Amino acid sequence: xxxxxxxxMGNLRSVHKAFEAVGADARVTRDPKTIADASSVVLxxxxxxxxxxxxxxxxxxxDPVRKAIQSGKxxxxxxxxLQLLFEQSVExxxxxxxxxxxxxxxxxxFEDGSDLKVPHMGWNTVNVxxxxxxxxxxxxxxxxYFVHSYFVQPDNPSAVVTTTEYGREFVSGIExxxxxxxxxxxxxxxxxxxxxxxxxxRLN
Amino acid sequence: MLxxxxxxxxxxxxxxxxxxxxFVNLRDAGDPxxxxxxxxxxxxxxxxxxxxxxxxxxxxxxLDVVQRTAENVFMPLTVGGGVxxxxxxxxxxxxxxxxxxxxxxxxxxxxFVKQAAEKFGSQCIVVAIDAKQVNRNQPPNPPAVExxxxxxxxxxxxxxxxxxxxxxxxGGRNPMGINAVLWARLMESYGAGEILLTSxxxxxxxxGYDLPLNRTVAEAITIPLVASxxxxxxxxxxxxxxxxxxxxxxxxxxFHFKELTIPESKRYLKQRGVPIRI
Numbered sequence: 001x002x003x004x005x006x007x008x009m010g011n012l013r014s015v016h017k018a019f020e021a022v023g024a025d026a027r028v029t030r031d032p033k034t035i036a037d038a039s040s041v042v043l044x045x046x047x048x049x050x051x052x053x054x055x056x057x058x059x060x061x062x063d064p065v066r067k068a069i070q071s072g073k074x075x076x077x078x079x080x081x082l083q084l085l086f087e088q089s090v091e092x093x094x095x096x097x098x099x100x101x102x103x104x105x106x107x108x109x110f111e112d113g114s115d116l117k118v119p120h121m122g123w124n125t126v127n128v129x130x131x132x133x134x135x136x137x138x139x140x141x142x143x144x145y146f147v148h149s150y151f152v153q154p155d156n157p158s159a160v161v162t163t164t165e166y167g168r169e170f171v172s173g174i175e176x177x178x179x180x181x182x183x184x185x186x187x188x189x190x191x192x193x194x195x196x197x198x199x200x201x202r203l204n
Numbered sequence: 205m206l207x208x209x210x211x212x213x214x215x216x217x218x219x220x221x222x223x224x225x226x227f228v229n230l231r232d233a234g235d236p237x238x239x240x241x242x243x244x245x246x247x248x249x250x251x252x253x254x255x256x257x258x259x260x261x262x263x264x265x266x267l268d269v270v271q272r273t274a275e276n277v278f279m280p281l282t283v284g285g286g287v288x289x290x291x292x293x294x295x296x297x298x299x300x301x302x303x304x305x306x307x308x309x310x311x312x313x314x315x316f317v318k319q320a321a322e323k324f325g326s327q328c329i330v331v332a333i334d335a336k337q338v339n340r341n342q343p344p345n346p347p348a349v350e351x352x353x354x355x356x357x358x359x360x361x362x363x364x365x366x367x368x369x370x371x372x373x374x375g376g377r378n379p380m381g382i383n384a385v386l387w388a389r390l391m392e393s394y395g396a397g398e399i400l401l402t403s404x405x406x407x408x409x410x411x412g413y414d415l416p417l418n419r420t421v422a423e424a425i426t427i428p429l430v431a432s433x434x435x436x437x438x439x440x441x442x443x444x445x446x447x448x449x450x451x452x453x454x455x456x457x458x459f460h461f462k463e464l465t466i467p468e469s470k471r472y473l474k475q476r477g478v479p480i481r482i
Contacts, residue, residue, distance in 0.1 A: 117451065118427070119327050121327070122428070123209065123249055165205060189278070
């Protein structure tokens with residue numbers, strides 16, 4: 001069973017129905033025991049970094065999430081679920097994250113007069129940077145749906161699985177041991193996204 | 205490279221998809237759930253669902269139609285129509301919306317957009333603007349909102365021959381005397397994550413987007429702009445992006461009545477050098 005962590009934010013139903021669509025057994029939960037018993041864990045997220053950390057804390061989920069990651073079972077972070085893994089974000093001042101991965105989260109900062117919009121919103125391609133169980137070798141530049149104003153800067157370059165171009169090349173995916181985490185929304189990325197989720201579900 | 209988006213729009217009335225011309229003369233286009241599933245299959249980039257009578261008739265959104273529509277799509281879904289409270293937004297997001305479009309309620313109380321963006325994040329707050337070109341031969345519409353003294357400059361229209369556009373509310377029924385371009389800027393500063401801009405002059409006419417309107421707004425804001433109202437041909441979609449500077453083009457009747465399909469629109473735009481997800 002895949003546990004989708006419910007901390008009172010985010011499009012949980014979207015993630016849930018996407019897993020259902022690929023035939024996976026997934027459950028939306030905030031129960032630490034269910035999370036501990038799950039075969040894999042998903043941390044979704046939209047909204048503000050600070051609010052998400054505050055909610056995770058308020059629901060007593062920081063430890064269960066850390067433990068799930070340390071247990072070595074497949075872990076999927078989506079959007080803020082990627083950003084929260086890092087040590088800190090500069091959104092609304094400096095806010096500490098879960099600190100599972102070394103690095104930080106910073107904002108897109110374009111020069112005045114740039115026609116690049118923030119948030120980075122819409123379909124963009126990813127460049128698959130290393131062999132990955134979740135991506136197709138036949139399509140090195142699939143399109144995924146993004147909506148975000150901040151992106152991660154990991155200290156460890158070998159953890160980077162995908163990058164994306166938006167005014168600059170930024171890290172759009174991390175694969176490190178059992179951690180798979182993406183800035184884009186596979187649950188909103190039609191066939192390409194469902195394929196990725198199906199592969200993640202099969203990691204069990 | 206970030207792709208430009210093609211967005212079919214479902215205007216929903218009493219649970220059915222309808223389409224009119226310049227906001228009236230509605231004709232039936234089918235069941236929203238079925239139509240949404242068909243667009244999913246065709247590879248639409250996003251879907252917009254507008255309950256077009258909600259604000260007028262002062263009733264809430266048909267949450268269950270939204271929910272059933274959302275069940276069948278794995279792309280972003282924007283829902284609007286009659287969104288007035290933070291609870292409305294929460295319920296829509298819960299029903300499966302990814303973004304919520306606010307129109308009338310934003311005009312009556314701009315602070316509402318600020319609160320919504322703070323609560324749910326800018327990424328899910330779309331401000332929908334229904335704009336109509338000001339007829340210089342007619343006396344201007346007086347400001348119709350209580351907050352006019354807080355932002356008096358918003359009611360100033362540029363001098364002719366510069367074109368000017370005015371904001372309307374309640375599904376295009378009520379002129380508000382607000383300069384649409386300045387309104388878009390204010391909404392951005394209040395935390396809107398996207399502007400959905402409909403030209404009332406062009407809506408349903410299939411004569412093309414109002415390109416000067418779209419370009420003027422696009423150049424005034426730094427958040428994405430969705431152009432709406434008037435698409436009738438492939439060339440119109442291209443012009444909306446190339447000349448109207450829109451980040452996404454929205455259309456309803458041409459897609460519902462199969463005058464154009466999503467795949468052929470995408471192929472055409474790609475051929476003309478627009479970055480498009482095929």
